[in-house]
Amino acid sequence: MADIRDRQPSRRRLLHLSAGAAVLLPFAGLVRPGMTRAATPACGAGDPTPRQTAGPYFSPGSPQKADFTADASDGEVMQVSGRVLDTDCRPIAGALLDIWHADPTGAYDNRGFRMRGHQFADDAGRYRLTTLRPGL
Template identity: 50%
Template sequence: MVDLRFSRRALLSAGALGILGGLALRRARAQEALLPATPQCGDDHGPTPRQTEGPYFTPNSPERTSLVEAGMEGERIALAGFVLDRRCRPVPGALLDLWHCDATGRYDNAGYRLRGHQFSDPQGRFVFETIIPGRYPTRTRHFHIKVQAPGARVLTTQLYFPGEAGNDRDWIFDETLLLDIKRENGAALGRYDFILDV
């Protein structure tokens, strides 16, 4: 397993920078605050599992770091991590396309609210600023995401939240797709490192 944790110092830095406070920070600065320069991996990890795309993917989302818009309800969260290959080497320039429902469990299927894509930085890192998705009747709480190394096959999967009562009842919940959630100084951070089959 990849074994990386947010350091207390990184969390405090994230809070101090106001990443979740709606400030327009440059992506590189946010990544520096949230993640170490290089990943540290164990040796028993496999590729991140694929999951169904579901019915609500919309292609051609805008390229952006923050999906948060003025007046948007929901607890802010920074979703951050590395994109790695099977040998734990960072994958720079990987596409990450994130979409999820709003705090009331609704998807925007007419526009691009809570949809966006970005590319991993030269160290393979990414960070999205968004909100914690709500729930809808058939599913536990989740993010949808596509991750693609340059020129490689797209990984479509979903990410889950620890401690959700609905996880055990969800038909496709996979504990290997659980986010590592930390909260400090009012800031929620969700960490996940993707391992692509490249």
């Protein structure tokens, strides 16, 4: 019989998915040039980020970087920043953020690390990256 712990994500996996979701949220096609998104309005609801269900997926061995603009020859530059918080709204210092998204033409690099990378949140859980707006 399977242990219930086998079906629940580990803390590391939950942090990985939470960070990925936080980074990818602005890429949902709702961001306009110069637009600033407000922080999550309700902190402390205690709900973890939902599991990832659609690919493309994480690839191990990505480079550590905060600037993705050299990964494509043309595109609209955008800044993405935020904070990684636990379910009690405390910053997660050193959280690993795995970042990947489509290039300006809408293509994902599933073999290499174009528009893929990682970084670590600072002591206040903050992250910032410069990238090119993903195409659809």
